Amino acid sequence: MLSLYRPGDGPLHRMPAGPKLVLILAAVLAVSILPSQWWGAAVAGGAVVLAYALAGLGDGLLGMRELARQVVALRWLIVVTLGAQLVFLGPEPAVSNTARVTAAVLLAGLLALTTRVTELLDAVERGLRPLERLGLDSERAAVLLTVTLTTVPVVARLAGEVREAQRARGGRPGLRYFAVPFLILSLKHADQLGEALAARGVR
């Protein structure tokens, strides 16, 4: 999600991050509670197409090029969700449930596509501020959320490095041989990142 942001000046780009977050959350909830019927799948799909078309993503195809890219990125989620449910639930609930899950993820993706993480960080921090009365540190919580998101590609790279090192040494693939060095590398990275955050003034 992290490198998804596309610079632009469409309506969603111009919308402040806070209201945009609430709007997209409402849309995600709305498609999530659609019934498991054919028309539910059609409404979920239609909502996504409409949302991408109105978002002003500037891809030259009224958002459809970006939508196709996102769907391709989700292909395995779609295949696994659809396949498992086809076996146990039958075609109508399987297609409808898969359409709703996919629509929810695609709608949430619009937030990442049109919002810089900095703006999201500010919005989350503002949104959590009322909870400070209950002892929540809104700044720390917002930074935690951001760091969690931005660490995803690093963790993926670390996993790749461990697999490469295993192959280079002729090791057998196996969860145990992967998990231990991966965990150690991840914890080491967490330590270093913690120091870097502290050095940059994060409490």
Place this chain on the structure above:
Amino acid sequence: MNAGPAIALDDIRVRLGEVDALLDVTLGLDTRTVAVVGENGSGKSTFARLLAGLLAPASGRIRVLGLDPARQAAELRRRVAVVFSNPDAQIVMPTVAEDVAFSLRPERLPRDEQRRRVDAALDRFGLTALRDRSAHDLSGGQKQLLALAGAFVREPDLVVADEPTAYLDARNARRVAAHLLDEGTHRLVLVTHDLALAERCDTAVLFAAGRVEAVGRPADVVAEYERVLSC
């Protein structure tokens, strides 16, 4: 108020687990640039973290820019920037410009002022064209330049750099060294294994087994280090 040397350590002891990482360290450093040399595990990085307020001593007294890191941590963080050797571990935000701007969050600057300083830092480190690029997709050299931009955007009085050229090729190492040593008015504490780089500083400190082995002119300290290495 700040009459002593910029960096003053008096009988400092730092324990990491069961080990004394620094022991009996007494130093007064007041030159603009200080190189810190020594073998792996000699205490260099611990010294750097101590100056940045990232570690607390078990005993002894320390002042950095006249500040007590234990009691004036927020002010110290505002005036001291740190650059580590691993550029990947310093990236916090997804894009280059956002990562530089993240360093300014604690200062709560007006948006225009923040943008001006971020733009200036990106320009200074040659990152303007990369401002919207994913920070994790940069080359190692570019990532370290980004780390420098994130440090210098805060306009620090002291930069503590812990082996900042360790992961870089010769060209990028030279660029990073030039930014650290030759530009600006900031003070610099440079932990390095590059003895030629150490000799470009005003003062050098040699650590061995957690203790200060030598302090003085870089040429003399490096000569002493070479002598130790040849034993």
